[in-house]
Amino acid sequence: MMELLSPAGSMDALRAAVQNGADAVYLGCGAFNARAGAKNFTLDELREAVRYCHVRGVRVHLTVNTLTTDREAPQVEELVRQAAKAGVDAFIVQDPGTVRLCRRLAPSVEVHASTQMGIHNLDGVLQAAKMGCSRVVLARELRREDIAYICKNSPVEIEVFAHGALCMCYSGQCYLSSVIGRRSGNRGQCAQPCRLPYGFGRREERYPLSLRDNCLITELNDLASLGVASIKLEGRMKRPEYVAIVTRIYRTALSDGKITEENKRQLERVFSRQGFTQGYYTGRIGPEMFGIREDLKTDRDLLAQARETYERGELARVGVTFYALIRAGKPAQLAVEDPEGRRCMTEGPVPEAAQLRELTEEALVERLKKTGGTPYFCKKTKVAIEPGLSLSAAAINTMRRDLLTELTALRGQVPEVKLQIFSRRTPVTPPPGEAVHTVCVQKAQQLTQTLLDSRPAVLYVPMSVLIRHPELTQRIPKETELCAVLPRVITDSEQASVEKLLGELRAAGIESVLCGNAGHVAMARRMGFAVRGDFGLNVFSSAAMEYWQEEGLSSATVSFEATLAQIRDLSKPIPCEMLIYGRLPLMLTENCLIRSRSGVCSCDGAVTRLVDRRGAEFPVLPDPGTCRSVIYNGKKLWLLDKQRELANLGVRAFRLQFTTENPHEVDMVLSQMAGGGAFDAGVCTRGLYLRGVE
Numbered sequence: 001m002m003e004l005l006s007p008a009g010s011m012d013a014l015r016a017a018v019q020n021g022a023d024a025v026y027l028g029c030g031a032f033n034a035r036a037g038a039k040n041f042t043l044d045e046l047r048e049a050v051r052y053c054h055v056r057g058v059r060v061h062l063t064v065n066t067l068t069t070d071r072e073a074p075q076v077e078e079l080v081r082q083a084a085k086a087g088v089d090a091f092i093v094q095d096p097g098t099v100r101l102c103r104r105l106a107p108s109v110e111v112h113a114s115t116q117m118g119i120h121n122l123d124g125v126l127q128a129a130k131m132g133c134s135r136v137v138l139a140r141e142l143r144r145e146d147i148a149y150i151c152k153n154s155p156v157e158i159e160v161f162a163h164g165a166l167c168m169c170y171s172g173q174c175y176l177s178s179v180i181g182r183r184s185g186n187r188g189q190c191a192q193p194c195r196l197p198y199g200f201g202r203r204e205e206r207y208p209l210s211l212r213d214n215c216l217i218t219e220l221n222d223l224a225s226l227g228v229a230s231i232k233l234e235g236r237m238k239r240p241e242y243v244a245i246v247t248r249i250y251r252t253a254l255s256d257g258k259i260t261e262e263n264k265r266q267l268e269r270v271f272s273r274q275g276f277t278q279g280y281y282t283g284r285i286g287p288e289m290f291g292i293r294e295d296l297k298t299d300r301d302l303l304a305q306a307r308e309t310y311e312r313g314e315l316a317r318v319g320v321t322f323y324a325l326i327r328a329g330k331p332a333q334l335a336v337e338d339p340e341g342r343r344c345m346t347e348g349p350v351p352e353a354a355q356l357r358e359l360t361e362e363a364l365v366e367r368l369k370k371t372g373g374t375p376y377f378c379k380k381t382k383v384a385i386e387p388g389l390s391l392s393a394a395a396i397n398t399m400r401r402d403l404l405t406e407l408t409a410l411r412g413q414v415p416e417v418k419l420q421i422f423s424r425r426t427p428v429t430p431p432p433g434e435a436v437h438t439v440c441v442q443k444a445q446q447l448t449q450t451l452l453d454s455r456p457a458v459l460y461v462p463m464s465v466l467i468r469h470p471e472l473t474q475r476i477p478k479e480t481e482l483c484a485v486l487p488r489v490i491t492d493s494e495q496a497s498v499e500k501l502l503g504e505l506r507a508a509g510i511e512s513v514l515c516g517n518a519g520h521v522a523m524a525r526r527m528g529f530a531v532r533g534d535f536g537l538n539v540f541s542s543a544a545m546e547y548w549q550e551e552g553l554s555s556a557t558v559s560f561e562a563t564l565a566q567i568r569d570l571s572k573p574i575p576c577e578m579l580i581y582g583r584l585p586l587m588l589t590e591n592c593l594i595r596s597r598s599g600v601c602s603c604d605g606a607v608t609r610l611v612d613r614r615g616a617e618f619p620v621l622p623d624p625g626t627c628r629s630v631i632y633n634g635k636k637l638w639l640l641d642k643q644r645e646l647a648n649l650g651v652r653a654f655r656l657q658f659t660t661e662n663p664h665e666v667d668m669v670l671s672q673m674a675g676g677g678a679f680d681a682g683v684c685t686r687g688l689y690l691r692g693v694e
Helices: 011-019 043-055 073-086 096-105 122-131 144-153 176-181 217-226 240-256 261-270 300-311 361-368 393-411 449-453 463-468 470-474 492-507 518-526 542-550 564-569 593-598 640-649 663-675
Strands: 003-007 024-028 059-064 090-093 110-113 135-137 157-164 213-215 230-233 318-326 333-337 343-347 376-385 436-440 458-462 481-485 512-515 530-533 555-557 576-589 608-611 617-622 629-638 653-657
Touching: 003 011, 003 240, 011 024, 011 043, 011 240, 011 300, 024 043, 043 059, 043 073, 043 393, 059 073, 073 096, 090 096, 096 110, 096 122, 096 542, 110 122, 122 135, 122 144, 122 518, 144 157, 144 217, 144 492, 157 217, 157 240, 176 576, 176 629, 217 240, 217 261, 230 240, 240 261, 240 300, 261 300, 318 361, 318 393, 333 393, 343 393, 361 376, 361 393, 449 663, 458 463, 463 470, 463 481, 463 492, 492 518, 512 518, 518 530, 542 555, 564 640, 576 640, 593 608, 593 617, 593 629, 640 663, 653 663
Parallel strands: 003 024, 003 230, 024 059, 059 090, 090 110, 110 135, 135 157, 157 230, 318 376, 436 458, 436 653, 458 481, 481 512, 512 530, 530 555, 555 576, 576 653
Antiparallel strands: 157 213, 318 333, 333 343, 576 629, 608 617, 617 629
């Protein structure tokens, strides 16, 4: 049966999950998790939570799924060390550097690839498995067919989000909250600006970024048939009653395959956004997937019943076997054994000769089954009783209680975990040298003669543009490396066509590609390309940089969520690149915003603009070659006048990123790059390089 994985944002929520049938819970401890706004757990509370769960046969998965800085590395290492000692069963991780830390420091503890890794194809799963992950949490945007293909071919377990909030953006690729408010989703601080109203081209009270909650309650048998190992319920920011209700309903559906209309109504009453959606799973995406939270009357009775389950109840969920030996002249003997083979034994009083009623096997078994108020139920008994003996009910009850108390203590013990020594590498500081400039364009018209005459070291052009305009390869200066930009999302159903196009580019003499997702690196290598790493890889720490160096990347783009000081201090075993000009990408969405607005897909490069409540504009462009949308910042990143100050960061390339610019604007920016230009705070921003993120 599939594992039911429930959220635990607090100790009450954890009890709610366990007492309503969760097989496992996931929780955060401290700051290094994607729900830093939840109550989360201290180390002492984590130890208590693990004991509580393990007694009841429930696994504990600890989220360490944020980007962390080099200065935070010792704290992350200590958290992993202490959590392993506390007995957690798995770490859920986003950053490849943290995966390596967990595997080397605590190799006996499983590592699961977080949805924050953005894994959406089989190659991504294989890459995570190569890292040492034993489970992958897939991107929520995948269709049933894609999940089926991955499950069929995956060497590791697959986990799927089944219920709860859907982010508009692919996880790990959302920078909206960080760029406009310094609260980074990649650091667990997302302020959920997607839930606010936006207009298209004018101020309107519309919610084009607010998706309904996911609900796959009717698809559980189908998910199981595909080979999904675990279904995850979202909700670490929600109240314990929510966790209780949703867990109970999914537990019931998993156990007996039944879901009633009343169950569905309860799911909506406890939390929904104008209902639920299955749009990604079914592949029917579009406006019907969107909804907002409405002020509904609280169902006090439903919440009160939910509280009862974890405040006063104890779900008997661990089946045990009782053994009894009752003989004349010998102390009564009783033993209990749990499913894992732990056994406890005790002795009671010597039975007396029966005067009125002798102790029968049926009567003894009936007493042993009275395990109410404990996590246990009597699954099996093996009893031997000599005839003509009597033993009081009080004596049997005392022996049973003592045994179960001892068993609880035994099950709550944390086995010794062997921790390894984790040695950090000596940071690599590149020798002094002048940085080159690189250019990335969105469309062919931006490849002006002025741009080509500037002789960028690398020219990044979308794969789809190069296919449509094969003549471009003849215009590129010999000093410039032409590099094809891959879409950030390539599902398995799309991969064959992408590989065909890449084959054409390889035949045309293009030798390198720019990858923004870990799941595309192996494909590019198989086809003989050198691979450069884009911002989508979220290289935020030296450990991540070292990982990608080991994976053979030619270069890596540092995260634009890092500060200049953090970039300076990064170990740089491979050439590093940073963005210094252009609109920063804020969201990558599976739902085409252009189609959602007009009902017609016109992904020909036409710019749509979202306008927020304050009048700020956010251009929307298609991700080249796809029907996915990219939302960009209204203000352009501008560090053209800071190139001299940036020279001491050890970065080997400064990138100019052109998106909405017309040819004249491209030429103007290039002239300003040469002459320094002037920063205009009204239309430009320094990004996060100076401010940093929370």
